[in-house]
Amino acid sequence: MSKVKYYYDSESLSYKKIERKKGTTFTYAFVFTLAAALFGFIFVFLASQFVESPKERALKRELQNAQLQFELLNKKMEKTEMVLANIADRDNNIYRVYFEANPIPEEQRTAGFGGVNRYKSLEGFDNSKLIVESNKRLDIIQKQLVVQSKSLDEIAKLAEDKEKLLAAIPAIQPVSNQDLSRMASGYGFRSDPFTKVRKMHWGMDFSAPKGSPIYATGDGVVERADNTASGYGNHIRIDHGYGYVSLYAHLFKYNVRKNQKVKRGDLIGFVGSTGRSEAPHLHYEIFKDDERINPINFYYGSLTAEEFNEMLEHASLENQSLD
Missing domain, CATH: 2.70.70.10 (Glucose Permease (Domain IIA))
Incomplete structure (x- = not known):
């Protein structure tokens, strides 16, 4: 129950009851509601800026994990590139030399992809540079593998021909020494x-x-x-x-x-x-x-x-x- 308030009327020399106007009550209620809503909005805004929600924390962890995976992928690609470089070196300087085949130019082995931007769909994100570079390196590695695979197919064919050639060339004495006068x-x-x-x-x-x-x-x-x-x-x-x-x-x-x-x-x-x-x-x-x-x-x-x-x-x- 709300308290009843009085005021002293000096003309009548008596206390009179304070009557609250309906409009004033509505105004007070509106101001209070507005202030509460404003305070709540400010609180939520500040909380959203400085306090992470469970969903945000989960998304942040997923993003960090994705960045870590891309870094690990890049390290693996570095090792793969080293292995491919070693294979390419042996291919050019041993296998292809032995079988008298022309070496494959370095530009052909490591060339990228010109023309249309193949990675446009990956641009515009926070980690676009990392994603684009990783995809470029992976595509180049795949192309190197294709080039090397074709080269090894050629070497295998040359080896087969070489084996047939070595078997065909006359290479022994037609009469054995034990029968030879x-x-x-x-x-x-x-x-x-x-x-x-x-x-x-x-x-x-x-x-x-x-x-x-x-x-x-x-x-x-x-x-x-x-x-x-x-x-x-x-x-x-x-x-x-x-x-x-x-x-x-x-x-x-x-x-x-x-x-x-x-x-x-x-x-x-x-x-x-x-x-x-x-x-x-x-x-x-x-x-x-x-x-x-x-x-x-x-x-x-x-x-x-x-x-x-x-x-x-x-x-x-x-x-x-x-x-």
């Missing part, structure tokens, strides 16, 4: 056994007993196995691919037929003395791109250094050939 004559000018005239001897003669095994000196396909070539008697020609052909002449008999595939070391025939031959031996020639070349350089697969030096010494003698 002697290396009778080498490549170069020699005395003809029938005319005694000095002429070019286009192969190497391996003297061995009749029936001694003859081996394919590299992988290939038998191109000929006949006796229709003048002077060679029974002979075999193997096409090794890559421009290489090996010829085996004066055979006693064959162990292969035309168009047959052979591997290095396969038994292809036996030593004889057919055709223009003075004694049992194997006449061996090598062709490269249809040109005869010295077979002395193609025994690295079966001879030691000492054996090769001994063969080289005998092959260099200008003696009489056996065919």
